[in-house]
Amino acid sequence: MITLTIGRPSEKQRIFLQDTHKHVGYGGARGGGKSWAIRTKAKLLGLKHPGVKMLIVRRTYPELQKNHIDQLKAELVPDVARYNGSEKRMTFKTGAIIDFMYCKNDDDLGRLQGAEYDVIFIDEATQLTEYQLKAIEACCRGVNDFPHRVYYTCNPGGQGHGYIKRIFIDRRFEDGEKPEDYSFTQALVQDNAALMEADPDYVRRLEALPPKLRKAWLDGMWDIFEGQFFEEFRDDPSHYLDREWTHVIEPFDIPPGWRIYRSYDFGYAKPFSCGWWAVDYDGRLYRILELYGCTGEPNVGVKWTAQEQFKRIHEIEAQHPYLKGKHILGVADPAIWNAESGESIADIAAKNHVFFEKGDNARITGWMQVHYRLQFDDQGIPMLYAFNTCKAFIRTMPLMMYDEHKVEDLDTDLEDHCPDEVRYMCMARPIKPTIVKERPIIGDDPLNQRIPKRKSIYISHG
C-alpha cells in the first residue's frame, strides 16, 4: 500500500482537480498555484490508475526541471516512483508513467512521433504556438478505460495567447471542437492561500509591475499583454472626456462622395484577407466590410481557391450597397504578381474583374503608418475606424505580437494576414505624423493604463 501526502488544494485547485472535461484550462494569472495543481493531479492519477501514461510539457528544459522534475523527484522518489533521467520518465510503482517534454521549437515535436498519452499536462500553454499545442493535443489518445484529457495552465501573453483565449476565454469554437469538451477555471494569486501566507510580498511585487503586465499577471486580463504589437487598439469603448475611445464603431451609410478602397493579402496555408475601406474628407479610414478565409490547411473560415476568392470579391462589389456602382481602388501584396508557375494570383484576379495596384511592402514603415492611424488624438479620435461587423480585423489585430529578433516588426508566425492587408491600405494613403499636445494624465484613470503615456504622441490630421 502506497501512502502519499498531497497537501490541501485551494478552492480553485479543487475545482481543477475534480474537473473531468476533455480539455481543462486553469489559471490566467501569475502565482495561482498552476504548477502545483498539475503536479498534484499527475500524482493522483498515477496512484489511482495503474498503467496510465501521462506527459508533462513545458517550453524549456530548465523550466521543466525546476517546476516539475525536481519537485516530483523530491516528493515521489524512492517510495512511490523512480526516475530515469536519460528517458526523462518517472515510473510509479503502480506502473503509471509521467514523461517530461520541453517544446521550444517545432523540431522538438519530433520526439512525439507515434506517441500516445492518456493524460497530457501543458504548463504555461500560452508560451507554445497553436501549431505546437495542436500537435501535442493530438497525442492524447488510446484504446483503454483511462481518462483521456489535456490540461492547460496559462498566463495571458505568449505565442499561444490567441488560441488559448479563443478556446477557453472567448469560447469561439471551430469545426471539430465541441464546446462541452472545454472548461476553464480562472485562478488569481489571491486564490492561492499557501503563497499568500508564505510570501505576502508576492502580490505587492505584482502590483508594482508596469500597468500592462500587472493587468495580465495580477488581474488575469486577456485583452492586454506585454509584447502586444498594437497596444493602442481598443474595441471596448472606455468613456473619457465624455467620449468613447474606440476603434470599433457601429456601421453607418457611406456618404456617396467618399472614396472606396480594397486591400488584399493572399493566403494559402494561412487565411486570405480582403478589406474594403471608405475614406472621409479628412482622410480618415473606415474599414466597412471584409472577406476572410483560407484556401488550405489549417482550416480557418472558408476554403477557397484564388479563383473562388476573386469571384466572390467581384460578386460582393457588384451587389453590396456600400460598393455597388463605386470605383474601387485595389491594393495588394506585390508578391501576387509573381508568376513562377505560369499564371500569377494578380492575373487570376484580373480575369475575375478584380484589379489591384502593387502595394508598398516596406514593413517597418508600413507598421508605423498603422500605428499613426490607430493613435487617438486628444479628443479620442483615431485616423482609422472599423465597423463592428469586421470580425477578423477585431479578432486578429489585438493578437499581434512583437518579433523576438526584429524588434520593430511583428511575429509573422501569427495570424497576420488581416494586419498585413491593413498595412498595404495604410501605405496607399500615408499620413504624416505630427506632434500633438500632451494628453492629460489623470491619476489612476484606466484609460491612462491602456494608452501608452508618452511625452508626445504622433497624430496626423492630414
Ligand SMILES: Nc1ncnc2c1ncn2[C@@H]1O[C@H](COP(=O)(O)OP(=O)(O)OP(=O)(O)O)[C@@H](O)[C@H]1O
Ligand atoms: N495547495 C497548495 N499547497 C501548498 N503550497 C502550494 C499550493 N498551491 C501552490 N502552492 C505553492 O505556491 C507557490 C506558487 O504556486 P505555483 O508555482 O503552482 O504557481 P503558478 O501559478 O504555477 O505560478 P507561476 O505563474 O509563477 O508559474 C509554490 O511555491 C507552490 O508550491
Ligand SMILES: [Mg+2]
Ligand atoms: Mg508555474
